[in-house]
Amino acid sequence: AAGIPVKEFVPTQEDYVKIYNEVAKRLVDFDEYDDGSYGPVLVRLAWHASGTYDVETKTGGSNGATMRFQPESDHGANAGLKAARDFLEPVKELFPWVSYSDLWTLAGVCALQQMGGPVIPWRPGRADSDVSACTPDGRLPDATKEQKHLRSIFGRMGFNDQEIVALSGAHALGRCHTDRSGFDGPWTFSPTMLTNDYYKLLVGEKWNWKKWNGPAQYEDKTKALMMLPTDMALIKDKEFKKWVDKYAKDQDVFFKDFSDVVVKLFELGVPFKQEERWVFKVAE
Ligand code: CCH
Incomplete structure (x- = not known):
């Protein structure tokens, strides 16, 4: 049967604004965590997802969201980031079309802006990888060093x-x-x-x-x-x-x-098709 063609959902800027606003709302709703905000741990999640990048081999970076998988989720540097990933899971369920890798970086942008930081322009284009793209341990900084x-x-x-x-x-x-x-x-x-x-x-x-x-x-x-x-x-x-x-x-x-x-960090190694970066309004 020829069937009815399935229309592919193509998200627009407005759809990403909805995600930004949902994360912002949840930052307010769940204000009992830690010092009163999931904001800092969301920033850390986006940074640790991105900071695995290696310019030589062009591996790692925010594209892929491989921290969902062992062994990367168990790397010592990532201890505690499950709290941030779990916080974003209901957002992923509301917007199943978004990749985890776009979601984690957009949530980082949202957290920084909602905590009084500067505007961080952002664009979509990250795709999730499987476990085989996990980066080796030791790519993130060791706090005991100089x-x-x-x-x-x-x-x-x-x-x-x-x-x-x-x-x-x-x-x-x-x-x-x-x-x-x-x-x-x-x-x-x-x-x-x-x-x-x-x-x-x-x-x-x-x-x-x-x-x-x-x-x-x-x-x-x-x-x-x-x-x-x-x-x-x-x-x-x-x-x-x-x-x-x-x-x-x-x-x-x-x-x-x-x-x-931060724009540079969150974009390391991402093969974007879209040139234009969007600016998200701080949510009230
Ligand atoms: Fe960091 N960071 N970070 N960090 N970090 C820790 C917590 C946060 C290092 C080590 C640590 C960046 C750079 C470095 C955040 C953002 C950034 C912790 C405590 C250690 C250890 C973790 C814990 O116990 O929960 C080292 C070493 C470096 C090297 O330069 C950079 C870059 C960024 C972002 C741009 C944020 C935010 C936190 C707070 C997380 C929280 O849960 O409160």
Whole structure:
């Protein structure tokens, strides 16, 4: 039988706006989590999905969403990100046509904008892969290391010194969890608002080694805030510190550079057909 041709659903910008708004709504609805928002862990999910990219082999990156599968879901660096994936599962059920890889990055954009961050232009085009595309362990940064490691890991993704420092400002958000990374505490006093406080605190506070049985980390004099060895590397290294000083002085400059570098991060290795990037309005 010739049958009736099945009309393929071709989503438009409006359809992606619906996804953005649904994620934004859920961020408000589920405000009992952690410091009062799933926002930070959604940002971390999008970053860990994207940050596996290798410029040489053109493997990894947000295209594929391979963190859904073992072994990648069990990589030490991804501990705790199930919370973010599970948070987005009902959104995927509402919009089954969206790929996980587009959904995770769009949710990252939504979280950043809803937490007071800059506009992050975004475009669709990622397709999900199967388990065979999982990246090997060790592609994401190790918080116990310093500048040499940062340059090697982020260099493999294609980022320079300025971009490394701009990306690191995401640590204004969220916190470390002893049952995930082993580290403990937030970097700033407003972990659900994107600001340039991370840089201000890095240069403005006195940081001492925390005396405890956990992994080596720094604490401020109030003992409420923390820095990782990789965070402190940004002020130990003269080239990195230039950018820390610049972003500490001027939040607008940070926001501009942060937006540019996050767009690049979320697009690493994605074979887009669409040239145009869309800007999503912050939901009320
Ligand atoms: Fe990060 N990050 N990150 N990070 N990160 C952690 C948490 C967050 C490193 C290590 C850690 C970026 C760069 C680095 C976020 C975004 C970004 C934690 C705690 C560790 C450890 C995890 C836990 O215990 O839950 C290291 C090392 C680097 C190297 O530079 C970049 C880049 C980004 C985004 C652009 C966010 C957000 C969090 C908070 C997550 C949460 O659940 O609150």
